[in-house]
Amino acid sequence: MKHKLDPKRPTQPTAAQRKRLQAVADKPDADIDYRDIPALSPEFWAAHRPVRSEPKAQVTLRIDREVLDYFKSGGTGYQTRINDVLRSFVAAHNDAHR
Template sequence: MKHKIDPKHPKPLGAAQRKRLQAVADMPDEAIDYSDIPALSAAFWAAHRPARTEPKAQVTLRIDRDVLDYFKGGGSGYQTRINDVLRSFVIAHTSGRR
């Protein structure tokens, strides 16, 4: 039997599912076992870049030379990789504060 999931109209979670999710949400990050999740390669991230609909702002940014060299060392798309790292920082420091 196949099941189809409609992401725009998800099935509501049951009480047991909500309880399990809340238990994980309440855990400190250090207590979560990630050992069964394989590391994702740079090739994976190059092929799976999230689509953005909003335009990016052009800015002048001063970055330490060694940091810039590191990102440029990954080839083209270094500015997008820098943006991705900055976005991850913002998400990590703003989640749950909205």
């Protein structure tokens, strides 16, 4: 049997599925076993850029030279990589404050 997902009308999880999802959400990160998940290589990230729908703000930002040199050493797209790192930081800290 094939199932087709309609993103405009997602199916709602059952009570059992919600309970299981909540149990996973409540688990501390330190208790999660990541051994069966392969590490993502730089080649993966070079080929898979996230798509953003919101416009970015242009700013002037002072960054330590060694930090800037590190990101620039990865070639074009260094500003996007810096943004991705900052986005990850914000997400991690937003989760920690909830």
